[in-house]
């Protein structure tokens with residue numbers, strides 16, 4: 378580790394060098410960023426990402442664009458994107474200053490304390506005592522696996538992982554992996570807020586290429602991120618790799634794909650399969666079994682506002 382500065386004993390900025398391959402990775406705002414160059418760090422629609430479109434689109438906009446291309450052209454774009462990606466192995470050497478600024482701002486807590494975000498985003502515990510709430514059941518399910526180590530997949534702002542850190546005081550090590558770097562600041566702030574910082578780390582990483590050694594994790598968890606992943610089967614394979622034998626992968630996911638047209642039996646089903654997008658829980662469970670997981674349970678929950686969610690527990 379080459380180091381440029383110190384802050385209360387933590388490394389704030391510098392470079393991590395892989396002892397095996399010599400690859401260098403930056404440390405920015407106290408967070409290790411173990412990403413390849415071609416992995417974007419800002420939010421992007423998985424539909425656009427699959428077609429190699431890097432400019433910002435909402436999911437709706439990207440679906441409209443997909444329909445305007447038609448399935449055949451969209452699949453060609455996926456192939457072209459795959460070829461480009463296959464040629465990039467370089468790491469992100471440095472992080473733009475503007476991004477580091479956002480990471481620091483969010484880590485300071487100022488972002489989350491602004492407006493009414495605090496009430497929405499920073500209330501622990503979530504709906505205390507509500508045993509029918511699917512999120513609470515999800516939290517209990519993860520804790521019931523009695524893990525020493527937890528890996529949170531695609532952590533976003535860290536809502537789920539910080540709640541697990543809050544309710545599960547027994548877990549010794551918590552790792553949150555997210556590629557939107559500014560969010561790493563949010564996650565780390567939440568860890569600090571609940572006093573879990575010494576056992577919890579937010580790390581910049583790609584869930585399709587996890588920056589984690591093989592067979593070291595007891596339990597992996599994932600909240601609501603599956604429809605945002607372009608490369609779902611790659612992610613499943615990676616989670617399987619890093620879990621110990623007997624390890625658990627617990628997910629709370631939407632019951633349906635982003636739009637019905639992305640179902641495997643629907644108009645754009647072939648595109649969803651080629652682009653490796655979330656196409657409903659049946660396909661996800663089937664793919665997980667192909668990778669070696671056993672589906673322990675899969676149960677649907679009706680949300681109070683009508684949204685349907687599914688809690689899936691996989692076992693290695």
Ligand SMILES: C[S@@+](CC[C@H](N)C(=O)[O-])C[C@H]1O[C@@H](n2cnc3c(N)ncnc32)[C@H](O)[C@@H]1O
Pocket residue numbers: 419420530531532533534535536537538554555556557560582583584585599600601602605606607
């Ligand atoms: C809806 S958020 C997840 C919410 C989060 N689990 C929580 O508890 O707050 C989905 C996240 O997936 C991230 N994401 C999408 N593709 C990714 C990838 N390949 N690697 C890492 N993160 C990814 C996005 O950046 C986004 O922040």
